[in-house]
Structure formats: structure tokens, C-alpha cells
Amino acid sequence: MGTVITVSSLTKHYGDRVAVDDMSFDVAAGRVTGFVGPNGAGKSTTMRMMVGLTRPDRGGVRYRGIDYTRLLRPARVVGAVLDARCMHPGRTARMHLRATAALSAIPVRRVDEVLAEVGLGNAADQRAGSFSLGMRQRLALAGALLGEPEVLLLDEPSNGLDPDGIRWLRNSLTAFARAGGTVFVSSHLIGELEMFADDLVVVGGGRLLAAEPVASTLARGHSTVVVRTPQAAELAELLDRRDLEIDAVDVIDQRLSIRGTTTATVSQIAFDHRIHVIEISETSRSLEEILLDMTGATAEYASA
Amino acid sequence: MTITTPSITPSATPHPLALPDRSVGERARRDDVASIPTALRSEWIKLTTLRSNVTILALTPIIGVLLSFILAVFVEIDRDTNKPYNIAETFVFSTWLTTVLAAIAGILLFTSEVQHGTMATVMTAQPARWVTVAAKGVLAACFGLAMGALGMIGGLSGAVLGGLESGDTSEMPAKVLWALLVAALAPILGLGIGMILRHSAAAVSILLVWVFVLENLIRALIPANVHRFLPFSAANGLLGTATGTDTPEMIAAELSRVQDAFLFGGYAAAALAVGTVLLYRRDMT
Numbered sequence: 001m002g003t004v005i006t007v008s009s010l011t012k013h014y015g016d017r018v019a020v021d022d023m024s025f026d027v028a029a030g031r032v033t034g035f036v037g038p039n040g041a042g043k044s045t046t047m048r049m050m051v052g053l054t055r056p057d058r059g060g061v062r063y064r065g066i067d068y069t070r071l072l073r074p075a076r077v078v079g080a081v082l083d084a085r086c087m088h089p090g091r092t093a094r095m096h097l098r099a100t101a102a103l104s105a106i107p108v109r110r111v112d113e114v115l116a117e118v119g120l121g122n123a124a125d126q127r128a129g130s131f132s133l134g135m136r137q138r139l140a141l142a143g144a145l146l147g148e149p150e151v152l153l154l155d156e157p158s159n160g161l162d163p164d165g166i167r168w169l170r171n172s173l174t175a176f177a178r179a180g181g182t183v184f185v186s187s188h189l190i191g192e193l194e195m196f197a198d199d200l201v202v203v204g205g206g207r208l209l210a211a212e213p214v215a216s217t218l219a220r221g222h223s224t225v226v227v228r229t230p231q232a233a234e235l236a237e238l239l240d241r242r243d244l245e246i247d248a249v250d251v252i253d254q255r256l257s258i259r260g261t262t263t264a265t266v267s268q269i270a271f272d273h274r275i276h277v278i279e280i281s282e283t284s285r286s287l288e289e290i291l292l293d294m295t296g297a298t299a300e301y302a303s304a
Numbered sequence: 305m306t307i308t309t310p311s312i313t314p315s316a317t318p319h320p321l322a323l324p325d326r327s328v329g330e331r332a333r334r335d336d337v338a339s340i341p342t343a344l345r346s347e348w349i350k351l352t353t354l355r356s357n358v359t360i361l362a363l364t365p366i367i368g369v370l371l372s373f374i375l376a377v378f379v380e381i382d383r384d385t386n387k388p389y390n391i392a393e394t395f396v397f398s399t400w401l402t403t404v405l406a407a408i409a410g411i412l413l414f415t416s417e418v419q420h421g422t423m424a425t426v427m428t429a430q431p432a433r434w435v436t437v438a439a440k441g442v443l444a445a446c447f448g449l450a451m452g453a454l455g456m457i458g459g460l461s462g463a464v465l466g467g468l469e470s471g472d473t474s475e476m477p478a479k480v481l482w483a484l485l486v487a488a489l490a491p492i493l494g495l496g497i498g499m500i501l502r503h504s505a506a507a508v509s510i511l512l513v514w515v516f517v518l519e520n521l522i523r524a525l526i527p528a529n530v531h532r533f534l535p536f537s538a539a540n541g542l543l544g545t546a547t548g549t550d551t552p553e554m555i556a557a558e559l560s561r562v563q564d565a566f567l568f569g570g571y572a573a574a575a576l577a578v579g580t581v582l583l584y585r586r587d588m589t
Contacts, residue, residue: 048588052427052428053424053587064328066328066330068431069431070330070331070431071328071329072335074428077328083421085420085421086420086422087420087421087422088417090356091350091354095349095353098349099346099350100346100425102349103342103345103426143425
């Protein structure tokens with residue numbers, strides 16, 4: 001299916017501050033790509049440039065080779081939700097969507113279809129001003145789905161959603177990608193993202209830090225194997241000969257920890273050399289911890 | 305930390321439920337022109353589905369009725385001419401207020417969208433920003449026309465209800481047409497101001513201060529042959545309504561109605577043009 005979005009050399013300055021610095025990455029079709037980074041990393045600016053709302057100083061974004069601002073029917077290619085509050089509080093959900101549909105020559109029947117799809121069928125004639133943030137998120141997503149787009153571009157879509165809403169969103173986006181659609185979604189809920197994203201684009205300080213499958217990011221967080229054995233020193237020597245990274249050896253406590261390996265490897269070595277193992281366990285670092293490490297140095301607003 | 309190569313490996317095989325590959329077309333100028341009707345339809349839905357617009361429209365004839373009725377019943381004599389008010393003159397008096405109200409409606413047509421973030425949705429769906437400006441401009445003019453017509457119907461009704469004499473009605477058709485032109489141009493001027501300032505309260509305040517304070521101050525400070533070129537002096541000239549403070553020099557320096565029409569239309573067009581340029585140059589928030 002190839003690449004559907006090509007971001008090349010995207011750069012944006014606000015005065016002296018570089019919001020987005022020479023960012024380039026591709027987004028593959030039919031996959032969910034998470035867009036992550038700390039606050040002020042340039043995620044929202046990048047996403048706004050991806051739909052032509054913010055003019056880049058340099059570089060551009062192409063959808064199947066065409067610049068967003070030159071797309072014939074943008075709503076049929078990209079459905080974007082960059083701010084769930086983007087609706088007039090005095091207009092009903094149905095009329096909000098009808099106005100959006102009319103602008104892109106989308107048949108009016110789609111309005112009721114997408115309202116049902118996002119679970120707002122019963123609230124169609126309520127004014128958006130009476131909606132909770134979660135309902136607004138759903139209405140904004142309905143607007144993005146109106147044109148049956150190939151790509152969904154979502155900035156923090158789970159903001160304001162309750163746990164049931166978050167699960168609904170995850171299932172919807174996964175189903176959208178499984179049906180061949182492409183999802184590019186920014187989120188601070190890394191644990192949530194880990195459950196359904198295939199790929200990650202990691203940014204920090206306006207720069208691209210990584211663009212890779214989630215599995216590759218997870219592989220960056222070396223797991224640690226902890227072994228309890230009365231022959232800790234002997235096992236440490238054996239592992240060292242195999243260039244495994246010994247984190248700590250505690251002969252008195254009969255404990256040994258090794259980084260970047262697996263229990264299978266360590267137990268096999270111990271078995272081959274008749275080393276008595278009392279206990280063996282493996283701890284992995286979460287995606288959140290790995291990403292914090294990756295972006296830590298670039299975080300503009302870090303906690304004390 | 306290692307920075308990897310910035311590319312993502314796609315899945316090896318497409319999902320069995322994959323959508324058929326869509327052809328993504330590139331827009332041409334004729335596509336932009338062809339999309340004006342859809343933009344108009346969208347603007348029409350937005351205009352007619354807000355209670356505030358319906359309220360403004362409903363207020364217009366009420367203002368007309370009240371103004372004419374009060375003049376007919378409680379004032380009776382025009383202090384400037386020392387003659388009794390009549391229908392042929394009074395029916396158009398409220399158009400001045402209608403014009404200001406229409407300009408405010410034009411401002412809100414843009415600024416309320418910026419305020420509520422819906423302009424970003426519009427710009428995302430229609431990257432050719434001039435199409436949106438054109439659609440909003442047409443809708444604004446139509447809304448102004450409707451306001452102007454309703455205001456004059458209200459004015460006429462109030463004058464009749466107040467029992468005024470008909471007066472010389474021969475100029476009424478021309479007065480109606482000029483008044484409709486002012487009412488149609490005012491929201492376009494407002495739209496332009498809204499596009500330049502992008503803030504409802506600021507734009508409406510500046511408009512009101514200009515109309516009711518600044519322009520009157522300027523009129524008092526500069527010669528009549530200069531202040532006749534001010535925007536709302538031109539609008540006044542189009543409506544043919546003397547303010548009572550007009551001196552003989554002012555009356556002598558008055559422009560013709562056609563000149564006033566070009567002048568007021570020029571202000572509206574200039575505001576819209578500047579707003580359009582800024583719409584292209586600024587990032588949409």
C-alpha cells in the first residue's frame with residue numbers, strides 16, 4: 001500500500017523560536033501511526049501544517065504526492081480533528097455536520113450515518129453548546145469521517161473521553177486502519193497508544209527523534225534479567241564471556257542482573273554449565289519510560 | 305540516544321478489508337470556481353441555523369416600525385425642515401440603523417467562526433480561501449438586502465400606523481434602491497473589518513466608535529469637501545438623510561449618489577480585499 005503522507009523538511013519559526021525544525025517522515029498506508037512528544041515539541045504545529053492551516057517556512061506535506069492545499073477534495077482524502085472545540089455552541093450537531101458536508105459536496109445522508117457511527121444519533125438535534133467535552137470529541141470525529149477519508153489526522157482525540165469512550169475510540173481507529181485507512185494520531189496517553197498503534201513518530205524540541213514501528217521503539221528499552229543463584233560470580237563470568245551486559249552482581253545476596261537479554265538466554269547458559277538457579281525473572285521497560293528517556297533532554301516544560 | 309532513519313516500514317501485505325486505492329486528484333482553478341455553489345450552500349446553512357442571525361433579522365422591521373411610529377406620533381414635525389413628517393421620507397429613516405446592524409452582522413459572519421474555531425474546519429475543507437470569502441461576501445450582501453428590505457417595510461408600516469401623510473412619493477422607488485444598495489454593501493464592509501481584526505468585540509467596538517463618535521468628530525474638524533469622502537458620510541449621502549447638523553457648505557460639497565455609491569462600495573471592496581490578503585498570509589488559528 002506504500003506511503004500515503006510524506007512530510008519533507010517541514011520548518012516553522014515563531015519569531016526567534018523554532019517550533020518545527022526540518023522535520024521529515026513518511027506515514028505508511030493502512031496503519032495507525034502515533035505522533036508523540038512532550039508539550040511544546042511541535043506536534044500541533046506540525047499537524048496544522050499537515051492540513052494547510054499553518055504555512056511552513058520551508059518544506060511541505062504531500063498526500064500521495066499532492067500538496068494538501070492542492071488536493072481536489074481534501075475532505076475525501078483527509079479527515080482532521082485538531083481541536084474538538086471547533087463548533088458553534090448555538091448550532092445543533094446535525095446542522096454543524098450539514099454545513100461541513102455541504103462545503104465538501106458530501107451527500108447529506110452521511111450526516112446521520114456518521115452521527116450513528118460515533119454514538120451521537122440521539123443527540124443529533126441538541127445544540128453543541130450543551131455537549132460535554134467527550135461528546136464534542138465524538139462530534140468532531142464525526143465531522144472528520146463525513147467524507148469517508150483515506151486518512152484520519154487526530155490531535156489528542158481521547159481528551160475528555162471516559163474510559164468507555166477511550167476504548168470505543170481505540171476500537172474505531174483500529175477498525176478504520178484494518179479496513180485500509182491510515183490513522184495519524186497524537187496522544188499523551190502512551191499506554192493507550194501502545195495498545196493500537198503500529199508505528200510511532202517521536203518528536204522533541206521541534207525535531208524528529210524517531211520514526212519507526214512500535215516494536216522497534218520497545219526494543220530500545222533493554223529488558224533486565226534478574227537471576228538468584230549461589231554461583232553468582234561463576235555465572236557472571238560466563239555471561240561476561242558472551243559479551244552480555246552485567247548490570248550488578250551481589251554475591252552475598254546471590255543475585256545477578258543482566259541488561260539487554262532474555263530469561264531464555266540466561267537460563268540456557270546456566271543449564272549448559274550446571275549452574276543452580278533458584279529464581280529467574282525478566283523486567284521490561286514500558287513504552288512510556290522509553291519515550292521519556294528519548295524526549296527527556298528536549299522537554300520544554302519538564303516536571304521538577 | 306540513537307536517531308533512526310526517518311521512515312516507517314509498511315505492513316508486508318494489505319489488510320483483506322483494505323479500501324480500494326483512491327485516486328487523489330489535484331485541484332485546478334476551474335475546480336475552485338465550481339466549488340462556489342457548495343461553499344454558498346454551507347454558508348447558507350450556517351447563517352440560517354443560528355438564532356442570533358434570525359434575531360437580528362427579526363429586530364430590523366421592529367426598529368423600523370418603532371422609529372417611524374415614534375416620529376409620527378410623538379415628534380410629528382421635522383425640526384430641520386419645519387414640516388410635518390410624511391411616509392415618503394420617514395420610511396427610510398431606520399435604514400441608517402439597519403446599515404450599522406448589517407455591518408455588525410457582516411463582522412460576526414467571520415469573527416464568530418474564528419472565535420469558535422469553525423473557520424479552521426472551513427479552511428481545511430476548502431483550501432482555496434478566496435472561495436470562502438466570495439461565498440461569505442455574497443451571503444453577507446443578501447443578508448444585508450433582506451435586512452434593508454425588512455427595515456423599510458417596518459418603516460413604512462410604522463409611518464402608516466402613525467397616521468402620516470404620504471407626501472411626495474415620486475422619489476420613493478429610487479430611495480428604496482439606494483437604501484438597498486447601502487444595506488447590501490454595509491455587511492461586506494463589516495465582513496472585511498472582521499477579516500482584518502478577527503475579533504468580534506474589537507471589530508464591533510471599533511465600528512461603533514467610528515460610526516457614532518470618530519466620524520462625527522472628524523466631520524467637525526475638517527472641511528466639508530474632505531469629510532465627504534468618509535465612509536459613513538458616503539452612506540448617509542446614499543440614503544439622502546440630512547443629519548440636521550449639516551451646514552450649507554456641507555450640503556454644497558455633497559457628492560452625487562452615484563459617487564457616494566462608488567465611494568462606499570470602494571471602502572467595502574478595499575476592506576474585503578485587505579481581509580482576503582491577510583486571510584492568505586496569516587495562519588488560521
